[in-house]
Amino acid sequence: MSAPRSDVPIRPLLIGFPAAGLVLGFVLRATGDEQWVELVWAISTLPVLIALLVEIIRGVSRGEFGLDIVAALSMTSALLVGQQLAAVVVALMYAGGQYLEDFAEGHARREMTALLSRAPRTAMRHRDHQLEEIDVELVAAGDRLLIRQGEIVPVDGTLASSLAVLDQSALTGESLPVQRVAGEAVMSGATNAGEAFDLVAARPAAQSTYAGIVRLVEAAQRSKAPMVRLADRYAVVFLVATLAIAGAAWAWTRDPIRMVAVLVVATPCPLILAVPVAIVAGLSRAAHHGILIKGGKALETMARIRSLVVDKTGTLTDGKASVVAIHAAEGLVEDDVIRIAASLDQASKHVIAQALVAEAQRRGLALTVPTEMIETPGEGISGIVEERRAAVGGISYVRAQLAPADRELDPTQALDPPGAVVVWLAVDGRLAGRIVLADELRVGIAALLTKLRGLGVERIVLATGDRRDVADAVTAGLGLDAVRADLTPDQKVLVVLSERKAGPVMMVGDGVNDAPALAAADVGVAMGAKGAAASAEAADAVLLVDTLDRIVPAIEIARRARLIALESVYAGIGLSTLGMIAAAFGYLTPVEGALMQEAIDVAVILNALRVLRGS
Numbered sequence: 001m002s003a004p005r006s007d008v009p010i011r012p013l014l015i016g017f018p019a020a021g022l023v024l025g026f027v028l029r030a031t032g033d034e035q036w037v038e039l040v041w042a043i044s045t046l047p048v049l050i051a052l053l054v055e056i057i058r059g060v061s062r063g064e065f066g067l068d069i070v071a072a073l074s075m076t077s078a079l080l081v082g083q084q085l086a087a088v089v090v091a092l093m094y095a096g097g098q099y100l101e102d103f104a105e106g107h108a109r110r111e112m113t114a115l116l117s118r119a120p121r122t123a124m125r126h127r128d129h130q131l132e133e134i135d136v137e138l139v140a141a142g143d144r145l146l147i148r149q150g151e152i153v154p155v156d157g158t159l160a161s162s163l164a165v166l167d168q169s170a171l172t173g174e175s176l177p178v179q180r181v182a183g184e185a186v187m188s189g190a191t192n193a194g195e196a197f198d199l200v201a202a203r204p205a206a207q208s209t210y211a212g213i214v215r216l217v218e219a220a221q222r223s224k225a226p227m228v229r230l231a232d233r234y235a236v237v238f239l240v241a242t243l244a245i246a247g248a249a250w251a252w253t254r255d256p257i258r259m260v261a262v263l264v265v266a267t268p269c270p271l272i273l274a275v276p277v278a279i280v281a282g283l284s285r286a287a288h289h290g291i292l293i294k295g296g297k298a299l300e301t302m303a304r305i306r307s308l309v310v311d312k313t314g315t316l317t318d319g320k321a322s323v324v325a326i327h328a329a330e331g332l333v334e335d336d337v338i339r340i341a342a343s344l345d346q347a348s349k350h351v352i353a354q355a356l357v358a359e360a361q362r363r364g365l366a367l368t369v370p371t372e373m374i375e376t377p378g379e380g381i382s383g384i385v386e387e388r389r390a391a392v393g394g395i396s397y398v399r400a401q402l403a404p405a406d407r408e409l410d411p412t413q414a415l416d417p418p419g420a421v422v423v424w425l426a427v428d429g430r431l432a433g434r435i436v437l438a439d440e441l442r443v444g445i446a447a448l449l450t451k452l453r454g455l456g457v458e459r460i461v462l463a464t465g466d467r468r469d470v471a472d473a474v475t476a477g478l479g480l481d482a483v484r485a486d487l488t489p490d491q492k493v494l495v496v497l498s499e500r501k502a503g504p505v506m507m508v509g510d511g512v513n514d515a516p517a518l519a520a521a522d523v524g525v526a527m528g529a530k531g532a533a534a535s536a537e538a539a540d541a542v543l544l545v546d547t548l549d550r551i552v553p554a555i556e557i558a559r560r561a562r563l564i565a566l567e568s569v570y571a572g573i574g575l576s577t578l579g580m581i582a583a584a585f586g587y588l589t590p591v592e593g594a595l596m597q598e599a600i601d602v603a604v605i606l607n608a609l610r611v612l613r614g615s
């Protein structure tokens with residue numbers, strides 16, 4: 001409904017004409033030059049009316065019907081029946097309303113824009129015992145940077161000083177600063193809230209978390225105008241009702257001015273303005289809490305979700321799996337197993353792969369560069385390491401790479417702790433070892449699920465690529481409605497689709513293997529935005545930080561935004577209808593009608609901005 005926007009900055013001009021005309025008309029009237037007054041008002045209405053007609057014609061040619069048709073009708077008819085003052089007031093209000101919308105949207109969008117405008121441009125790099133200021137684009141992995149007080153961390157890295165105090169509020173909404181000690185990971189985008197510290201870059205800026213967030217925010221802002229479908233649904237009904245009341249008033253009284261008064265009151269700015277404002281405010285508030293929602297449609301759907309499908313590794317579990325045991329086949333030692341597996345897994349972004357690399361580094365092992373890598377997302381990866389063909393991954397993936405004699409291995413024989421993730425390693429077709437990792441549930445998962453059920457989520461289903469016994473052990477006691485294990489990426493899609501029966505489905509996942517399911521879900525939510533991974537791009541919403549519990553505020557904010565948007569629509573329509581009836585019975589003149597309509601607009605827009613504040 002919002003009038004299709006032209007990019008030309010003609011709006012200030014469009015307000016200028018009726019505003020100047022209105023004043024000039026009153027001055028002329030005061031000085032006794034009565035004969036020009038009506039003409040001045042009529043002429044100053046025309047630019048707005050013409051601009052509006054152009055937009056309407058453009059919209060209609062695209063098959064879009066807008067309520068701005070009512071605005072055009074009311075100006076035209078007011079001019080035709082000689083109500084120039086009413087016409088110019090409507091013109092001013094209409095042009096002003098659009099301005100108000102820009103203002104309100106800008107205000108509502110500020111949290112999202114804030115994320116973008118903070119992007120650091122330069123960094124201080126240590127070089128030959130000196131510091132040099134360089135463009136952030138030039139930072140390479142391994143560079144040692146000095147992060148000064150108040151500065152924003154430009155790249156992901158590891159802390160090289162003993163302590164850092166970071167303010168991550170712009171990313172997470174969490175106002176309490178967090179502390180990091182030497183060797184811990186520091187995420188780009190956080191502000192240094194303590195003393196200056198040294199950071200060793202883990203990856204270039206373009207692949208860091210913050211750049212990923214910026215790219216996602218930009219894409220979200222480019223996505224089409226915020227949800228207007230809600231108002232669309234009412235547009236035609238409202239249009240018909242307006243014309244019927246106006247027509248009836250005229251037929252009854254034969255007084256064209258009454259008809260004009262009805263049309264003027266109906267000029268439906270609240271519908272045009274309030275819904276987008278409420279939605280953008282919701283998106284913005286979510287961004288403040290570290291949840292990037294990519295558009296009004298996702299926000300609206302999120303408010304209505306009935307089923308939740310969650311991934312296990314990295315989503316329900318915290319993805320910081322730690323190695324608890326390494327079993328080497330005969331002729332090898334533990335370090336051989338982890339060295340080969342980790343060398344190969346340097347090429348994978350899977351959370352387990354990263355855990356293996358971290359363990360090898362902890363042991364001080366020298367990793368080599370793998371070649372000819374082929375990864376099957378969620379199953380494993382194979383390639384050449386130390387001139388031998390290696391494969392690392394889940395049991396069924398690795399078994400398929402083994403010589404027939406070795407395929408007999410039975411995963412259940414192992415006395416692994418329940419719920420442990422087991423990664424197998426094959427080298428040159430022989431089983432080389434297995435690595436056992438403890439990957440625990442995130443803290444507070446049970447409470448989180450209870451809260452979600454309180455928000456009306458009827459079904460909670462686990463969809464994992466891991467083995468059934470692992471999935472069952474990890475989720476025991478959580479009261480999930482179903483646990484689906486051993487899934488390929490396509491089978492995760494099927495799980496999402498089969499949950500559709502209950503209502504809109506939200507899927508939360510982190511891995512490349514979750515991307516198809518995230519895209520298939522009504523609302524796909526990706527964990528983390530590091531380098532805008534495939535999952536973050538396929539998703540409708542991204543949790544900018546690695547904390548699953550953010551889906552609760554996300555749903556709450558979405559619901560509140562939707563509720564307030566609906567409230568605005570109903571209140572706007574209700575008040576306008578009362579006004580139209582009053583006008584039809586002759587209780588409102590066209591000018592009074594225009595003023596009343598403006599009061600309704602302002603009230604409804606202020607109401608919509610309430611979304612920015614908590615409940």
Ligand code: ADP
Nearest residue numbers: 312313348350353378379380393394464465466
């Ligand atoms: P989930 O669907 O629960 O997130 P995944 O399907 O991503 O789990 O992973 C399932 C299992 O596949 C892991 O527990 C691990 O054993 C194995 N796996 C997948 N990719 C890799 C990899 N790159 N390196 C090591 N193991 C892997």
Ligand code: MG
Nearest residue numbers: 311313314511
């Ligand atoms: Mg996962």
